[in-house]
Amino acid sequence: MNLLLINPNTTQRMTDALATAARAAAAPGTCITACQPSFGPASIEGFFDETIAAAGVAEQMRHAPAHDAVLIACFGDPGLDAAREATRAPVLGIAEAAFHAASFVSTGFSVVTTMTRTCVIAEHLLHKYGFERRCRGVHGTDIPVLALEHCDAQGQPLCLPQIEAAARAALAQDRSGAIVLGCAGMAGLCAALQVRLGVPVIDGVSAAVKLAEALVGLKLTTSAVGDYALPLPKPYAGWAQPLSW
Amino acid sequence: MNLLLINPNTTQRMTDALATAARAAAAPGTCITACQPSFGPASIEGFFDETIAAAGVAEQMRHAPAHDAVLIACFGDPGLDAAREATRAPVLGIAEAAFHAASFVSTGFSVVTTMTRTCVIAEHLLHKYGFERRCRGVHGTDIPVLALEHCDAQGQPLCLPQIEAAARAALAQDRSGAIVLGCAGMAGLCAALQVRLGVPVIDGVSAAVKLAEALVGLKLTTSAVGDYALPLPKPYAGWAQPLSW
Amino acid sequence: MNLLLINPNTTQRMTDALATAARAAAAPGTCITACQPSFGPASIEGFFDETIAAAGVAEQMRHAPAHDAVLIACFGDPGLDAAREATRAPVLGIAEAAFHAASFVSTGFSVVTTMTRTCVIAEHLLHKYGFERRCRGVHGTDIPVLALEHCDAQGQPLCLPQIEAAARAALAQDRSGAIVLGCAGMAGLCAALQVRLGVPVIDGVSAAVKLAEALVGLKLTTSAVGDYALPLPKPYAGWAQPLSW
Amino acid sequence: MNLLLINPNTTQRMTDALATAARAAAAPGTCITACQPSFGPASIEGFFDETIAAAGVAEQMRHAPAHDAVLIACFGDPGLDAAREATRAPVLGIAEAAFHAASFVSTGFSVVTTMTRTCVIAEHLLHKYGFERRCRGVHGTDIPVLALEHCDAQGQPLCLPQIEAAARAALAQDRSGAIVLGCAGMAGLCAALQVRLGVPVIDGVSAAVKLAEALVGLKLTTSAVGDYALPLPKPYAGWAQPLSW
Amino acid sequence: MNLLLINPNTTQRMTDALATAARAAAAPGTCITACQPSFGPASIEGFFDETIAAAGVAEQMRHAPAHDAVLIACFGDPGLDAAREATRAPVLGIAEAAFHAASFVSTGFSVVTTMTRTCVIAEHLLHKYGFERRCRGVHGTDIPVLALEHCDAQGQPLCLPQIEAAARAALAQDRSGAIVLGCAGMAGLCAALQVRLGVPVIDGVSAAVKLAEALVGLKLTTSAVGDYALPLPKPYAGWAQPLSW
Amino acid sequence: MNLLLINPNTTQRMTDALATAARAAAAPGTCITACQPSFGPASIEGFFDETIAAAGVAEQMRHAPAHDAVLIACFGDPGLDAAREATRAPVLGIAEAAFHAASFVSTGFSVVTTMTRTCVIAEHLLHKYGFERRCRGVHGTDIPVLALEHCDAQGQPLCLPQIEAAARAALAQDRSGAIVLGCAGMAGLCAALQVRLGVPVIDGVSAAVKLAEALVGLKLTTSAVGDYALPLPKPYAGWAQPLSW
Incomplete structure (x- = not known):
């Protein structure tokens, strides 16, 4: 294929x-x-x-x-x-793929994304696709897209702690059961976050x-x-x- | 697996x-x-x-x-x-699986199901899942579920012409681009209908x-x-x- | 009758x-x-x-x-x-009966229920029945259903203060005018809560x-x-x- | 009382x-x-x-x-x-009372009212109250309100056949299970219509x-x-x- | 004209x-x-x-x-x-005019109004007109309508600081890009607020x-x-x- | 300006x-x-x-x-x-301008557009902007955009009768009070249609x-x-x- x-x-x-x-x-x-x-x-x-x-x-x-x-x-x-x-x-x-996947494994999910100004783009998609009730919140971190790949000396992404914190806050505030990563550039963080958060974390890629x-x-x-x-x-x-x- | x-x-x-x-x-x-x-x-x-x-x-x-x-x-x-x-x-x-699949390949789909009295069950699900705008119509045929398997001497399902007709009417009336088969018992009809109708036909199984x-x-x-x-x-x-x- | x-x-x-x-x-x-x-x-x-x-x-x-x-x-x-x-x-x-009653006496109501994990059940019902705008919030207290009947020496339900507090918080946060009790087991608390809260309190039974x-x-x-x-x-x-x- | x-x-x-x-x-x-x-x-x-x-x-x-x-x-x-x-x-x-009552006895109801120009008033109410999905259609008959009371020599309301016909058409077209009478002046027709139509007919009064x-x-x-x-x-x-x- | x-x-x-x-x-x-x-x-x-x-x-x-x-x-x-x-x-x-104007210059706006008890009136209108998603919040200040015109010795409206504060809070909390003034009596405050807040401020008059x-x-x-x-x-x-x- | x-x-x-x-x-x-x-x-x-x-x-x-x-x-x-x-x-x-204008002069309007395949684009916009209830229907005529300007010997647009017919059908079927012209290329037809139809006709330009x-x-x-x-x-x-x- x-x-x-x-x-x-x-x-x-x-x-x-x-x-x-x-x-x-x-x-x-x-x-x-x-x-x-x-x-x-x-x-x-x-x-x-x-x-x-x-x-x-x-x-x-x-x-x-x-x-x-x-x-x-x-x-x-x-x-x-x-x-x-x-x-x-x-x-x-x-985005579409991630929303669909998240809706199979939770009654409600939260999106954690990069720039706050792009939350509205996710919100428009959620509404267009019919996930406006399944998604309980879209949260910006104001990390620039190209900064997602910056790593420390050990090769660990520098943004991981900030995204983890935003995800934890979202889970609590939104009463959500899963996290959707709101940027293609976050694909590499998915596995680590899933372990740390203990809930399904969905990477759209x-x-x-x-x-x-x-x-x-x-x-x-x-x-x-x-x-x-x-x-x-x-x-x-x-x-x-x-x-x- | x-x-x-x-x-x-x-x-x-x-x-x-x-x-x-x-x-x-x-x-x-x-x-x-x-x-x-x-x-x-x-x-x-x-x-x-x-x-x-x-x-x-x-x-x-x-x-x-x-x-x-x-x-x-x-x-x-x-x-x-x-x-x-x-x-x-x-x-x-x-049902959920079929709705998701249909929404990837069409802007709007129609459901063709068995008893008209069960249309409301599909409608409740569409609404619960968020597909109430993607689905443009749910259509009953009043074929009993267990009659779906009745075949003629050649092994052709007797219900095929009726379901094909209902699907054609739904596509025209609803301006739809795909058909979702609204009963597990219709799985065997999917391939034949897809050929006849010329649109994606989705079997939930x-x-x-x-x-x-x-x-x-x-x-x-x-x-x-x-x-x-x-x-x-x-x-x-x-x-x-x-x-x- | x-x-x-x-x-x-x-x-x-x-x-x-x-x-x-x-x-x-x-x-x-x-x-x-x-x-x-x-x-x-x-x-x-x-x-x-x-x-x-x-x-x-x-x-x-x-x-x-x-x-x-x-x-x-x-x-x-x-x-x-x-x-x-x-x-x-x-x-x-x-639940249905309580939602209907509450909507006759307030422009918006809040639900106070038992386990937080059941909030989603109430939310699904509100949405199915059409009360998703009338209900301004569903609030869990994490009191187990069968603990609702535990009483102190004077026969007062032990859970009353906690439910009262949750109802007060809900009224303020949701700008609501009425409280719906989100569990059949709370029926006995209704009159006391109505007096204490000064708003209509609806018991579904x-x-x-x-x-x-x-x-x-x-x-x-x-x-x-x-x-x-x-x-x-x-x-x-x-x-x-x-x-x- | x-x-x-x-x-x-x-x-x-x-x-x-x-x-x-x-x-x-x-x-x-x-x-x-x-x-x-x-x-x-x-x-x-x-x-x-x-x-x-x-x-x-x-x-x-x-x-x-x-x-x-x-x-x-x-x-x-x-x-x-x-x-x-x-x-x-x-x-x-x-109207509110009739909508609530109808929603207890059917999954979907239709409204039959007087002047077509007032359908929009019922539609606004349905939407405001949250019954926009329960109500499957609002149908005008263009009978003036004060003509509802005109009777023949036997005291039978002259409008009954027209309202019955409109209700039958609504039940079929809307796939409804109940009829709501859309005017206070129709109260007197309710019992007769219920017998004739064989479905619940709700008079708001x-x-x-x-x-x-x-x-x-x-x-x-x-x-x-x-x-x-x-x-x-x-x-x-x-x-x-x-x-x- | x-x-x-x-x-x-x-x-x-x-x-x-x-x-x-x-x-x-x-x-x-x-x-x-x-x-x-x-x-x-x-x-x-x-x-x-x-x-x-x-x-x-x-x-x-x-x-x-x-x-x-x-x-x-x-x-x-x-x-x-x-x-x-x-x-x-x-x-x-x-109200209608202000909502329409605001929706041309922002993806989401907030309303700041007088008595909290009238928020529900604005909410009903937003819902009736279809702006329930464009408007991200309606906020009362509990300033009586006729007190809006009270001025200090310099002719400055006494309510300006309170309304400015409510607007700032609304912009932050609702992630909004514009403010709609929720009372005809606030028309005179519009220009000053627009300068102070740095976002479009819409007066309905x-x-x-x-x-x-x-x-x-x-x-x-x-x-x-x-x-x-x-x-x-x-x-x-x-x-x-x-x-x- | x-x-x-x-x-x-x-x-x-x-x-x-x-x-x-x-x-x-x-x-x-x-x-x-x-x-x-x-x-x-x-x-x-x-x-x-x-x-x-x-x-x-x-x-x-x-x-x-x-x-x-x-x-x-x-x-x-x-x-x-x-x-x-x-x-x-x-x-x-x-489109946005036309929808807003139409909603000021009617409780419900219909859109008449060119290719049926573009109806879905208008429907997406209506939904995004919040006019999904104000608009009661979107109707394609399958006139190609560039054919709108074809005129007869007297300089009359050849498409006028077909668009007029579609608009009449839409007004009746949708119970609408106004027509929105669903293509920039129809601007020149607006005045003539308004006279012929006797309802507001809105050209977005x-x-x-x-x-x-x-x-x-x-x-x-x-x-x-x-x-x-x-x-x-x-x-x-x-x-x-x-x-x-």
């Missing part, structure tokens, strides 16, 4: 890290190809970043044909609906890999009828010319 | 058929054990049937310890919350198998904290005595 | 106490018969307990024919929909008695059409054999 | 008819006093009529002190919140009487704390001067 | 102040006429006050014919639907003036079809006789 | 037409500058088109500094949240112009605090390099 992982930002180091995280979750026989847009922001920390990144995801959908499923590895799920029009393979966003494998196993394809039909053929101008159908 | 499939009704033939359907969906290495309660209705076609069947699911949770995940194979997801208290393994209902494999692969367990903590120890009376914690 | 009160748990002392509470609320001429299942948990403090208890309520519906209405005296309303299928007499759950009298007085019966039609006739296996229709 | 029934319109004949309907529902020992505002519309068939009528209800609350509960007998529940501020006795609107008796029996009062506290003392100008607190 | 501003209370000083605020916001060429009911409360601080005031708004709609739009200048929007039936000119409530100018500019009229059709002709009794259509 | 109108598609003829429509609605003294992205689809008829167009809107925000407000003239409001981060001037989408004038008149700016704070400075790659903050 071939999965295309699109990192919507343009930081190669993060694309590599996401590929590593995805491969760690993948079943034997699942092959992960990772890519990133040819343009756009180095990280996604607001609506403007995300809007450009969504177009980057759409651009990278040109790689979709050779794959059995596509993963969008940014917690705002940028370009998800566009990507679903562009292929019949299943497409998953990591791994969740998306496994759910994609499940959908492919079910031979389900994105519906070709109606709202996700292929884009209508028409001219595209400028750099986007090759994206036209 | 060992999955426990609980058929909440007491019709052995249906338990066998569900096991067959589940095994067809399972990955190599996934072993399905099927069981059914020692008591309760031959089929589930209303609230009363379902309430007894939910207790039957709770009873069968005594088999859970040896398994990596548990599937509840009736479209009303009877006993789901109880089962989640009774084990740390992930537990999935087939297969969906639950693949999603269970995904959750186990993610090493996620039902949250031991809070709402799904193990039942409190206390005496149980009557036939239920051995169910006490 | 004959009312059947079903205590869904199997603690005879609690059945007796509920009957006493119901009789205190009943009009002259209303006769209360109390019963409890032949099986199931001694108290209901989670989903598992509740699922078995719901089947117990279904079992006890064999007594319904001789009665004008049926009350289910546990705050999770276990088996309510099943019971409504099994008789044309009106059936009321005490009394509320269900009076609302049942009202529905019987209105000659309303549970709808025989559609979702609450009588269960379909079919074989039931095991101990449940006599429950078959 | 003394109940004050306020007819919010100024048609004496209708006040009398409402009193008769209420007395027919009342328990022995319940005494109904009926009144109507000194000003306002002869019938209520839109927002403008209703706004004046609500002030009329507020005016008539001067009679409340001598009563144990107050009923507002117009299906738009005009002045309900104001009336609740003006007394500690329970106050019920007939009777429902309000019985629910008021229930609340009084429960010794519940409108919460004096917060949102329904007594009006603040202040000067009122013009004809409203005597309404000042 | 002629705008009719109706102050729903009967305090002439407040009518004058509202006219001044409205004129300050009006475009050149927009002429504001202010009026107040001939009856009703001196200020509106609860449901009872508001119900009488709504009838006062209906009364003042007799002045509507000569105007291009009508503004209702009390934060509870009393009589709004009635006023819309009574004219084809656009009608705006100031100014917002209603500008939105009314916009709607008139668009040549939009209140729909004459259906729910807002002119009131049906019928007799009105008592002081309301001249209001009949 | 200077307004920047961004046509999110790349059809110059449509940009010109939108500018003309906007200028027709603008007050004297309001100057409209129209632009279109340097890249992207010729028309927007699905999620993929829209995602690229949203990035085009973000690109064109470089012109925002010289303007008092910004309008996004495509009915999917592409890039709206991104644009709001990129300037302190108010930003309006035409004009509505956005007038609402922008209103917000500028109110001196309201997009909140600089929190969710709409300026984008964080960071490198952007590829063609998007100049968009970096």
